[in-house]
Amino acid sequence: MAVKMRLRRMGQKKAPFYRIIVADSRSPRDGKFIAEVGTYDPNCDPSAISVDEEAARKWLANGAQPTEAVAKILKAAGIEK
Known part of the structure; x- marks a missing residue:
């Protein structure tokens, strides 16, 4: 099973808000996921980024x-790989 860290789109039309998730590469963009490791809001100036560093490093170490x-x-x- 190939695991990817990717963005899941949330929010209203023309006001996107994203969650950073860990999911199987075959699942749809907004479908089933394994874990949520952070958020990204491009509407703020500067963009608001919130990431659980411990969880992100764990998933990167496990091959995501x-x-x-x-x-x-x-x-x-x-957070570097």
């Missing part, structure tokens, strides 16, 4: 692959 967007967010939060 972040998407490009999540990798940028984790880098901004100070």
Whole structure:
């Protein structure tokens, strides 16, 4: 099973809010997921990022692959692979 860290879209139309989740790569974008490790709100200035560092590091160590967007967010939060 390939596990990915990716964004799950929440919020209203034209006002997106994202949760950073760990999910099976075959599940749909807003479908079933394994764990939630943080949030990302691009509507604030600057963008609001909240990440559970311990959980994110654990999933990265266990082999979860972040998407490009999540990798940028984790880098901004100070979490490197």
